[in-house]
Amino acid sequence: DAGITQSPRHKVTETGTPVTLRCHQTENHRYMYWYRQDPGHGLRLIHYSYGVKDTDKGEVSDGYSVSRSKTEDFLLTLESATSSQTSVYFCAISRTDLYGYTFGSGTRLTVV
Amino acid sequence: DAKTTQPTSMDCAEGRAANLPCNHSTISGNEYVYWYRQIHSQGPQYIIHGLKNNETNEMASLIITEDRKSSTLILPHATLRDTAVYYCIVRVVRNNAGNMLTFGGGTRLMVKP
Numbered sequence: 464d465a466g467i468t469q470s471p472r473h474k475v476t477e478t479g480t481p482v483t484l485r486c487h488q489t490e491n492h493r494y495m496y497w498y499r500q501d502p503g504h505g506l507r508l509i510h511y512s513y514g515v516k517d518t519d520k521g522e523v524s525d526g527y528s529v530s531r532s533k534t535e536d537f538l539l540t541l542e543s544a545t546s547s548q549t550s551v552y553f554c555a556i557s558r559t560d561l562y563g564y565t566f567g568s569g570t571r572l573t574v575v
Numbered sequence: 576d577a578k579t580t581q582p583t584s585m586d587c588a589e590g591r592a593a594n595l596p597c598n599h600s601t602i603s604g605n606e607y608v609y610w611y612r613q614i615h616s617q618g619p620q621y622i623i624h625g626l627k628n629n630e631t632n633e634m635a636s637l638i639i640t641e642d643r644k645s646s647t648l649i650l651p652h653a654t655l656r657d658t659a660v661y662y663c664i665v666r667v668v669r670n671n672a673g674n675m676l677t678f679g680g681g682t683r684l685m686v687k688p
Contacts, residue, residue, distance in 0.1 A: 496676075506619065506678040553618050555676075561668045563609065563621025564676060 466490040469554050469567040476574055482541040484570050486554030488534075495537040496555040496564065497521075497529065506553065512537055544574045579663045584683040587657075593650040595682050597663030600644040606667050608639060609676070610648045612659040619662065619678070622648065653686045660684070 467488045476482050486495060497509040498521075508521030510529040518529050526548060528540045541548055551571050555564040580598040587593040599608065609624040623630055623637045625646075630637045636649040650657055662681040 505680065506676070508676070555618075561607075561624075563611070563624060564619075565621065566618030569616075569618050 467554065467556050467565055467567045469552075469570050471570060472568065473571045474573070476544050476572070478545060478574055479543050482544050482572065482574075484539045484541075484552055484554075484572070486537040486539070486556075486567060488537075488556045490556060490558070490565070491534060492556040492558045492565075493534075494557045494560065495531065496557075497527075497537070497539045498553045498555065498566075499523065499550040500553060500569075501550050509539065509552075541572075544572075546574050548572065549574045579665055579679055581661075581663050581679065581682045583680065584685065586685045586687055587650075587653045589655060589686055589688050590652055593653040593657065593684060593686070595648040595650075595661050595663075595684065596645065597648070598645045599663070599665045602643050602665050603667075606665050608637065608643075608646050609664040609666065610635070610637065611662045611664065611676075611678070612657075613662070613681075614656075614659040622661075653684075655686050655688065658684060658686045 470485045494513055496511040498506045500506045507523045509523055509527050510521055512518045512531040515531055530538045551569045553569045554567040557564045607624050607626050610622040611619045613619045623632055623635050625637045625639055638647045660681040660683050662678050664676055
């Protein structure tokens with residue numbers, strides 16, 4: 464998607480290892496979000512950020528941490544990956560809360 | 576945020592208008608109606624949003640009833656590439672953070688040749 468990239472696109476990792484997913488934007492948008500998508504659960508918010516160093520928890524934040532040291536980057540870390548964290552992770556950005564979100568292409572994470 | 580009800584699936588002939596309904600009978604005065612879609616394995620895509628008035632952009636039109644309890648997303652000339660899951664979301668717009676998008680089940684639109 465224009466202005467937002469996620470890396471890596473695919474990752475396989477072992478249970479118990481830390482994993483960091485990166486979301487990078489070139490739009491200078493204030494708001495950034497991490498969602499996960501699982502069959503039967505739809506999209507669920509993990510964490511979000513409303514500015515540099517300003518972050519807060521979403522509805523499924525356990526086992527995840529985030530950091531935003533620059534406007535353009537929002538990192539999602541799985542502190543000790545578990546099989547239940549196997550999912551597709553989407554990052555999203557928005558200029559203000561009123562405007563629609565732009566989503567990235569997703570990261571497919573498999574924890575074995 | 577108010578709950579929404581959408582049909583699970585719909586079919587539409589290619590080239591015809593696709594009309595996707597959404598019921599949000601418990602919507603409050605400060606809640607906006609948003610529509611997103613998700614094409615298979617891609618990230619959701621914002622389509623349109625509105626508060627009271629009907630809205631139109633290059634992708635679609637949004638018709639909101641006068642009592643705001645329901646709305647319809649119209650894709651004027653559906654193509655095969657419009658096959659996707661369409662989500663209707665009702666939410667309050669806040670000045671600071673803390674507002675998430677809550678995706679329900681959506682409507683699976685199948686555009687057929």
